[in-house]
Amino acid sequence: MLGFLLRRLAASLLLLLLVLTFTFFFLRLIPGDPAHIFEGQRLTLEQQQRLRQIYGLDRPLPLQYLTWISSVAKWDWGTSLSQQRPVSTVLGEAVPATAILAMAALVVEYFLALLLGIASALRRGSALDHGIRIVTLLFFSLPLFWVGLMVVLLFSYVWPVLPASHMHSVDADLMSPAGRLLDLARHLFLPALVMGIGTAGGTARFLRASLIEVMSQDYIRAARAKGLSERRVVWVHGLRNAIVPVIQVFAIQLPVLLSGALIVEVVFSWPGLGQLTFLAISTRDYPLILGAVALSATLVILGNLLADILHALVDPRVRDA
Amino acid sequence: MREKFSLQALVLAAAGVLLALFPVGCRQTPERAAGPGAASASTPRRGGTVVTGWTAEPGGVNSLILPSTQINNEMLFRMFLHLYEEQSDFQVHPATFKPQLAESYDWSPDHKTLTFHLRGDVFWTDGVPVTAEDVRWTWQAQRDPDVAWELADSKDWITDVEVVDPRTVRFHFSRVYAKQFLDANEGPVFPKHAWEKLPFAQWRQNGDWFRQHLVVDGPFTLASWQPQQQIVLQRNERYYEKGLPYLDRVVMRQIPDQSSGLTQLLSGELDFLPQLNFGDAPRVKASPRLELIAYWFNIYVALTWNNERPLFKDPEVRRALTLAIDRQTIVETLLGSYGKVADSPILTSVWAHDPALHPLPYDPAEARCILAAKGWRDTDGDGILDRNGKPFAFELLTNTGNQARTDATVMIQDQLRKAGIRVTPRQVEFNTLATQTIAGKFDAAMMGYTIDTSLDLRSNFHSQSIAEGSNYPRYRNPEMDRLIEVGASQPDLLAERPYLNQIQQIAHRDQPVTFLWESQRLTGVNKRVRNVRPTPTFAFFNLKEWWVEPNG
Numbered sequence: 113m114l115g116f117l118l119r120r121l122a123a124s125l126l127l128l129l130l131v132l133t134f135t136f137f138f139l140r141l142i143p144g145d146p147a148h149i150f151e152g153q154r155l156t157l158e159q160q161q162r163l164r165q166i167y168g169l170d171r172p173l174p175l176q177y178l179t180w181i182s183s184v185a186k187w188d189w190g191t192s193l194s195q196q197r198p199v200s201t202v203l204g205e206a207v208p209a210t211a212i213l214a215m216a217a218l219v220v221e222y223f224l225a226l227l228l229g230i231a232s233a234l235r236r237g238s239a240l241d242h243g244i245r246i247v248t249l250l251f252f253s254l255p256l257f258w259v260g261l262m263v264v265l266l267f268s269y270v271w272p273v274l275p276a277s278h279m280h281s282v283d284a285d286l287m288s289p290a291g292r293l294l295d296l297a298r299h300l301f302l303p304a305l306v307m308g309i310g311t312a313g314g315t316a317r318f319l320r321a322s323l324i325e326v327m328s329q330d331y332i333r334a335a336r337a338k339g340l341s342e343r344r345v346v347w348v349h350g351l352r353n354a355i356v357p358v359i360q361v362f363a364i365q366l367p368v369l370l371s372g373a374l375i376v377e378v379v380f381s382w383p384g385l386g387q388l389t390f391l392a393i394s395t396r397d398y399p400l401i402l403g404a405v406a407l408s409a410t411l412v413i414l415g416n417l418l419a420d421i422l423h424a425l426v427d428p429r430v431r432d433a
Numbered sequence: 434m435r436e437k438f439s440l441q442a443l444v445l446a447a448a449g450v451l452l453a454l455f456p457v458g459c460r461q462t463p464e465r466a467a468g469p470g471a472a473s474a475s476t477p478r479r480g481g482t483v484v485t486g487w488t489a490e491p492g493g494v495n496s497l498i499l500p501s502t503q504i505n506n507e508m509l510f511r512m513f514l515h516l517y518e519e520q521s522d523f524q525v526h527p528a529t530f531k532p533q534l535a536e537s538y539d540w541s542p543d544h545k546t547l548t549f550h551l552r553g554d555v556f557w558t559d560g561v562p563v564t565a566e567d568v569r570w571t572w573q574a575q576r577d578p579d580v581a582w583e584l585a586d587s588k589d590w591i592t593d594v595e596v597v598d599p600r601t602v603r604f605h606f607s608r609v610y611a612k613q614f615l616d617a618n619e620g621p622v623f624p625k626h627a628w629e630k631l632p633f634a635q636w637r638q639n640g641d642w643f644r645q646h647l648v649v650d651g652p653f654t655l656a657s658w659q660p661q662q663q664i665v666l667q668r669n670e671r672y673y674e675k676g677l678p679y680l681d682r683v684v685m686r687q688i689p690d691q692s693s694g695l696t697q698l699l700s701g702e703l704d705f706l707p708q709l710n711f712g713d714a715p716r717v718k719a720s721p722r723l724e725l726i727a728y729w730f731n732i733y734v735a736l737t738w739n740n741e742r743p744l745f746k747d748p749e750v751r752r753a754l755t756l757a758i759d760r761q762t763i764v765e766t767l768l769g770s771y772g773k774v775a776d777s778p779i780l781t782s783v784w785a786h787d788p789a790l791h792p793l794p795y796d797p798a799e800a801r802c803i804l805a806a807k808g809w810r811d812t813d814g815d816g817i818l819d820r821n822g823k824p825f826a827f828e829l830l831t832n833t834g835n836q837a838r839t840d841a842t843v844m845i846q847d848q849l850r851k852a853g854i855r856v857t858p859r860q861v862e863f864n865t866l867a868t869q870t871i872a873g874k875f876d877a878a879m880m881g882y883t884i885d886t887s888l889d890l891r892s893n894f895h896s897q898s899i900a901e902g903s904n905y906p907r908y909r910n911p912e913m914d915r916l917i918e919v920g921a922s923q924p925d926l927l928a929e930r931p932y933l934n935q936i937q938q939i940a941h942r943d944q945p946v947t948f949l950w951e952s953q954r955l956t957g958v959n960k961r962v963r964n965v966r967p968t969p970t971f972a973f974f975n976l977k978e979w980w981v982e983p984n985g
């Protein structure tokens with residue numbers, strides 16, 4: 113197991129370096145250079161040149177890259193051009209919000225996926241199955257921003273029961289810890305629902321297919337023949353095996369969740385990485401864009417690593433391969 | 434049937450979570466504390482909170498290292514005082530100034546020295562008095578190359594700021610010109626004792642430091658800052674104007690999505706939204722709890738012709754293009770009663786607008802005549818004018834995210850096609866538009882131009898501003914350059930008026946840009962918030978005088 117872990121870790125680090133390098137140079141392919149953020153202002157050419165020097169943007173690109181990558185190794189992501197603050201500080205403020213939203217969205221997603229996937233697999237070919245397939249297809253294909261706006265319209269305007277945006281109420285500072293937690297839950301509900309719905313459709317269909325396949329295996333027939341209850345057959349023998357491929361889907365979904373966060377966070381003014389990336393792009397704050405993209409890539413790679421480890425734990429054949 | 438039980442358990446668990454959330458989920462308009470001394474509906478009262486919505490977030494608390502954007506200035510000008518506060522009464526005369534940090538000023542006989550006499554009762558929030566040393570140190574910061582303040586050129590002609598005594602400060606100028614007072618007053622005064630500990634060379638990389646060492650002298654101070662969420666301003670109890678501000682707190686919620694902002698204004702979550710889309714006006718008007726405030730804004734929208742491109746080099750051709758565009762119909766269709774056709778770089782709501790000017794009419798026949806005289810004819814019968822085998826065709830850029838401008842490009846495409854001109858509209862992201870226009874890599878672009886009360890047209894039309902400034906049309910005219918320079922060297926703005934008139938007439942004649950429209954700004958306010966008077970420069974202009982109804 114240790115050898116497997118070390119191999120995967122080394123591969124992940126190499127991949128991360130490649131992603132960071134690619135991101136750095138790819139961003140510079142976009143027309144204009146990072147210093148253009150200064151040109152939109154009323155700065156003289158002399159001032160623009162001085163700022164290039166201050167932020168190290170006057171040096172050759174390979175040198176900028178080497179400086180940046182060696183700084184990143186020391187967890188120094190440079191300075192945000194729009195906020196004049198360390199990028200690591202700005203990102204650090206945004207990560208918890210995205211983590212909370214992503215976790216809540218995962219709960220919604222897997223709750224719905226389990227509910228719909230199992231029901232659909234066990235009633236294969238029935239009207240319920242067809243109905244669920246239509247619903248999951250809808251979940252899968254509706255644009256997130258549209259669902260977000262509709263949900264806000266419905267639950268915050270037509271039937272005003274939940275807040276339309278932000279992570280906390282205006283006066284959350286004055287609330288008790290329990291009140292603040294409940295306030296967070298109320299604000300979290302709609303964005304998590306929208307983000308969860310966006311990915312639940314695919315996962316439910318994946319689970320359905322996996323469960324149908326598992327339920328036709330010999331060991332399931334053997335379990336039934338032994339007289340085990342149907343509940344035990346499905347939940348212990350069936351679902352446990354059907355869930356293995358879903359773990360891999362979980363890792364693949366991390367990028368989907370992060371890109372979904374970009375849209376959902378903007379619609380719901382959620383103060384996470386997604387909204388930060390959106391703002392960084394709209395102000396052309398290259399160090400911040402670079403930091404946000406690199407951090408997202410790191411999270412995705414870590415997610416894949418975690419999924420591999422989980423997979424290896426569940427299926428010993430993987431770590432022996 | 435046992436598996437049904439398990440699915441039901443999942444459903445029940447979810448229902449439990451929902452029940453925990455929804456009973457308290459009924460409309461919760463944030464509770465706004467009522468201050469002491471409830472007053473009648475028409476009498477200002479102290480206390481209460483107002484929640485405002487903004488699409489952007491301020492970049493920090495030190496405006497010297499931030500772009501001079503609306504959101505930055507809206508907040509920071511409520512926290513830091515100027516020597517004098519510019520008023521919004523520029524419709525019939527140059528804007529007047531109200532004493533703020535300074536209580537009076539006087540000029541030397543040669544008009545090269547301006548002395549300000551500071552109030553003695555203004556203190557920073559840590560109890561330290563605001564003195565002439567703060568004024569001088571702020572000027573030093575404004576001029577420092579490492580700080581690279583965006584408006585540093587406003588101090589170009591100030592050779593020294595002399596501390597005469599703690600309450601007297603003297604600005605020395607190297608020459609006499611119209612904007613001397615404006616330049617001396619440009620930018621708020623910052624706390625020397627609190628901020629001088631960080632060398633200027635380190636300012637640009639330590640924006641957070643200033644927030645951590647924040648003291649203010651304006652009506653509001655910073656209570657909390659939750660990045661990407663909200664900023665809470667609270668009353669500065671040491672503010673020198675007794676009794677002001679009325680409000681306890683002002684919340685600036687960040688809402689990047691404009692439609693979300695409107696929804697929250699309509700639902701009562703927000704009290705104030707500074708900028709609404711024109712299409713949203715009917716919904717705000719229809720709401721019994723909201724008031725729509727419309728006022729002429731300090732922006733005009735223009736079609737910027739790249740005067741360096743052969744197609745647009747000739748002023749007569751540019752004039753023909755303007756004649757071929759039905760601007761009145763565009764304004765009526767897109768802006769309704771909230772806009773009017775523009776005819777000058779100085780807005781019609783400003784005292785210096787030349788009343789002799791009138792928008793060029795829509796006259797496609799005259800446009801065709803002018804173009805024919807210049808050799809543009811449809812020789813191949815394809816409906817598009819051509820000359821020397823080249824069709825009259827160009828690309829028209831505009832930025833994404835502005836529906837009125839996008840719609841206008843399509844209308845212009847249609848109108849110019851009827852005049853035999855092929856236009857290809859292209860939307861690009863705002864920063865790309867800025868980059869391309871600054872670099873001169875465009876044919877034509879639809880852009881908004883902001884004009885401030887100094888009426889400095891050098892940046893937009895002087896040939897020196899092509900390389901360094903905002904002369905996006907890349908317009909060159911020695912006569913225009915001369916008039917801008919001579920006008921700027923007059924002793925005051927009123928004396929500059931004849932030159933401003935001539936500049937406007939040349940711009941009207943040469944059409945370096947086609948002036949499309951001026952528009953009103955639409956602000957939505959909850960009626961419980963009283964005495965809201967936004968100006969073209971600041972939505973928060975009189976924030977210190979806002980108050981809320983006792984039971985609002």
